[in-house]
């Protein structure tokens with residue numbers, strides 16, 4: 403390849419990473435002046451341009467140069483005022499670079515794990531393109547992780563390096579990790595982003611060793627801008643993979659490249675890992691995702707059904723959110739089942755259908771018939787206990803409290819039980835409304851506020867509630 407071709411390819415690679423006016427300003431009338439064995443001398447028309455580019459873009463240039471020709475190790479920068487002349491043989495005419503399609507350059511990536519943006523938007527076999535930060539519903543249990551991912555994608559290689567996200571299964575690690583990759587690509591289109599699972603990483607190492615291609619393997623991963631490795635717990639007791647990853651990690655980290663990792667445990671609790679690697683994992687930011695609360699679960703269901711453009715009765719979504727507490731994957735799994743069954747049968751999703759699906763999965767052992775078909779058994783028990791105790795205390799029946807009767811003494815007893823349920827069990831108003839014969843959440847809210855304010859002055863009420871609570875052992 404001629405020097406001119408090399409420089410042109412380098413410029414094609416650098417172009418998408420720099421704003422166009424800046425690119426034009428600093429790379430007009432530049433070219434490779436000379437080359438000796440593994441060093442190239444890049445010429446600039448003015449001392450100012452040389453200094454500017456050398457100070458700011460050296461790393462980008464070096465990376466691009468090595469992609470184009472891995473035998474080039476060093477770059478020297480010199481001033482050559484003759485580059486401004488029309489007849490200069492060294493310079494690359496910028497127009498020829500500007501007309502080159504971005505996609506062409508990125509399509510040449512030699513890495514099957516690389517994610518890139520093509521002419522028609524983002525393409526990737528490796529990433530799920532709906533795993534974006536916008537599609538990620540933020541609740542109190544995942545907001546730290548979400549915020550850290552946002553920070554990383556706006557400033558890759560900055561203070562949140564490495565970013566280490568951990569949680570139990572199905573809580574959104576992969577979603578967030580992929581979203582970081584997509585976001586970095588959107589905001590820095592020329593950057594090289596790798597997303598892979600630790601399992602794929604291990605398989606590739608084994609393959610590389612088998613084919614005696616470990617050098618290629620090393621080069622491939624140590625020249626990227628953002629390296630995302632999912633489920634690193636897979637490297638447990640895999641010494642060779644750990645060692646290789648250790649070196650990759652150090653190289654990337656030393657060059658201020660972003661590293662994002664996920665795992666099922668915090669670094670210190672990883673078993674079968676070398677201490678030095680665990681130490682590296684904890685050097686940046688470590689964030690945990692906790693299982694989402696009811697509100698977040700409901701918001702996730704709403705978001706997903708909106709995304710799928712299906713209209714589902716809020717009660718049905720509430721019912722799913724109420725029952726599936728384990729993780730988001732299961733939660734969405736039930737939603738998808740509901741959607742597919744109703745689409746197949748051309749019916750509208752109902753609470754009964756959800757209950758069927760849940761009991762067929764043994765998620766609930768028994769469905770409460772009267773008032774709360776959607777509540778898991780142990781939850782029913784504690785709410786039932788409260789309702790029963792309140793009913794006994796006021797000499798009314800349980801059905802009175804749940805049912806529609808509007809007699810004054812029953813209404814007060816009902817409001818008191820709602821208050822205690824909310825106060826002691828901290829269920830949402832919606833959920834409590836469900837138990838109380840499918841009442842609206844504002845009714846529950848009103849009851850709660852009413853009792854709370856009356857408790858400030860009404861001594862009889864204080865006595866009653868204290869007695870009920872004492873009886874229940876609260």
Ligand code: ADP
Nearest residue numbers: 537538539571572573574575576577702730731
């Ligand atoms: P993990 O990698 O932790 O096992 P995933 O990222 O695979 O979990 O999440 C499982 C599913 O749940 C995915 O479909 C993901 O898009 C979805 N999901 C998880 N958390 C959220 C959230 N907060 N908002 C929207 N979708 C989510």
Ligand code: MG
Nearest residue numbers: 575576577632
């Ligand atoms: Mg995952």
